[in-house]
Amino acid sequence: MTLGIAAVLLGGLTLASCASGLHSSGEAELRLRETAKLIDQVKIFGRTLNIEPTEALARTAGNGRTLSMLWLWMQRVGTIALHAPLDVRLAIGFYNERESLNLEQVYQVDGYSVYYREGNEFADSRSVATFGFAAEPTVRRVMVVLHEDLHGDGNFALPWETEEAIVTPLGSLAAVEFFRHKGDAATLEHALNSLAEERQLSRELNELAQIADRLLKSAAPEEANTAIFALMSKFPTYEHQFRRQTRRQHAPTTLEAKLSHDLAYYRYFDRIAALSEMAPDLKTLIEDLKRVPNNASHAVVDEFLTSLEIKYRAAAM
Numbered sequence: 001m002t003l004g005i006a007a008v009l010l011g012g013l014t015l016a017s018c019a020s021g022l023h024s025s026g027e028a029e030l031r032l033r034e035t036a037k038l039i040d041q042v043k044i045f046g047r048t049l050n051i052e053p054t055e056a057l058a059r060t061a062g063n064g065r066t067l068s069m070l071w072l073w074m075q076r077v078g079t080i081a082l083h084a085p086l087d088v089r090l091a092i093g094f095y096n097e098r099e100s101l102n103l104e105q106v107y108q109v110d111g112y113s114v115y116y117r118e119g120n121e122f123a124d125s126r127s128v129a130t131f132g133f134a135a136e137p138t139v140r141r142v143m144v145v146l147h148e149d150l151h152g153d154g155n156f157a158l159p160w161e162t163e164e165a166i167v168t169p170l171g172s173l174a175a176v177e178f179f180r181h182k183g184d185a186a187t188l189e190h191a192l193n194s195l196a197e198e199r200q201l202s203r204e205l206n207e208l209a210q211i212a213d214r215l216l217k218s219a220a221p222e223e224a225n226t227a228i229f230a231l232m233s234k235f236p237t238y239e240h241q242f243r244r245q246t247r248r249q250h251a252p253t254t255l256e257a258k259l260s261h262d263l264a265y266y267r268y269f270d271r272i273a274a275l276s277e278m279a280p281d282l283k284t285l286i287e288d289l290k291r292v293p294n295n296a297s298h299a300v301v302d303e304f305l306t307s308l309e310i311k312y313r314a315a316a317m
Contacts, residue, residue: 028131029062035134035141036060042145045178049283050290052154055125057133057145066097066130068120073261074112078221081260082213083298085161088112097130105249113256115249123151139191142178147171155290161264162296166289168265169272170282172198177282195273197237202269204235205262212259225255238262267298271305278312 043053074088075081097120106114120130121144133141150156150167158166172195179188211231215224229252232239241262246254272289279285285308292304 028134031134032060032062032129032131035129038138038141039129039145042142042178043149045181046146046149046174048181049174049177050286051146051149051174052152054123054149054152054154056123056127056148056152057121057129058125059128060134061097061128061130065095066120066128067093067095067124067126068097068118069093069122070103070116070118072106072114072116073257074109074114075256075260077111077113077256078216078224080209080213080216080256081161081263082209085159086257086260086264089160097132103248106253107250108253113253113258115246115254115257115261117245121148123148137190138187139175139179139194142191143171143175143194146174146178150174155286156292157294158292159295161267162292162298162301164264165267165269165301166272166292169198169202169269169276170286170289172269173273173276173282173285198266199270199273200237201241202266202271202273204238205259205266206270208232208235208238209259209263216256221256225252228255268301268305275305275308275312278309278316280312280315 039057043058046053070092072088072090072092073086074090076087079087081087103116103118106116121127121133127148133144136144147167147170150170151163156163156167172191176188176191176195179191208228208231212224212228215227218224219227232242242258243251246258272285276282276285279288288308288311293300296304
């Protein structure tokens with residue numbers, strides 16, 4: 001496939017002066033050590049939910065080189081990945097902390113909408129806990145560790161879109177259970193609020209995606225995009241995330257790719273969260289979801305989730 005990439009400027013691949021100061025800070029070093037202990041606790045707890053731990057984030061930045069990723073998602077202009085996989089996914093690794101890069105933007109990819117994201121948290125043994133990760137809120141750190149462990153082949157080995165759509169809600173649900181298990185009422189409340197927000201985002205995204213798909217099929221891409229952006233204010237939770245995550249990108253050229261990317265993560269979020277309220281416990285739900293057929297299409301996953309709803313309702317009668 002030939003992609004007419006006119007220009008991609010990824011400037012400033014230099015260490016920021018603030019990063020070196022952060023790394024020499026005793027407070028930052030202490031936070032990193034505390035994060036390492038937290039990660040160990042989370043991985044041990046994950047086993048109680050039938051989540052096999054992996055080596056992802058098992059080491060800290062002080063014990064190895066930091067591999068980060070630049071991910072790019074591309075979707076043909078005028079389409080979204082509502083019924084089929086996203087068109088193009090790319091991952092570029094670099095041995096620097098994500099916080100050290102000053103990326104500009106993707107200027108033009110002929111015929112494609114493009115969304116990109118940087119990160120050093122991914123399901124691979126080369127992913128280490130960085131100083132930046134240690135500075136994140138506790139709820140997010142716990143969610144990320146569980147999310148990446150769930151990606152391990154001992155847990156799920158599904159096509160990307162299917163696996164992300166299952167792993168994302170399970171990571172958030174497992175984080176809630178972790179804080180409930182610890183008896184940490186204050187952080188549990190934050191985790192529950194985060195879960196509720198993600199469920200609302202999932203509902204709004206799925207509704208907006210259906211509307212966007214119809215608009216893109218009935219109008220020219222530029223006209224449809226204008227209409228979709230005009231509608232976003234009716235979906236405030238999703239709009240907030242969209243605006244925040246595309247802040248440094250050219251929003252009009254990200255639209256189809258960003259919607260497609262977000263569907264991969266949040267398509268089933270609210271539905272799986274609802275299943276967790278019907279299942280005997282989260283461990284049972286995770287065991288059942290591990291039976292999703294390999295290479296399952298969205299239609300097959302929909303049918304599988306419906307079968308679990310019927311099963312749990314019958315068991316509760």
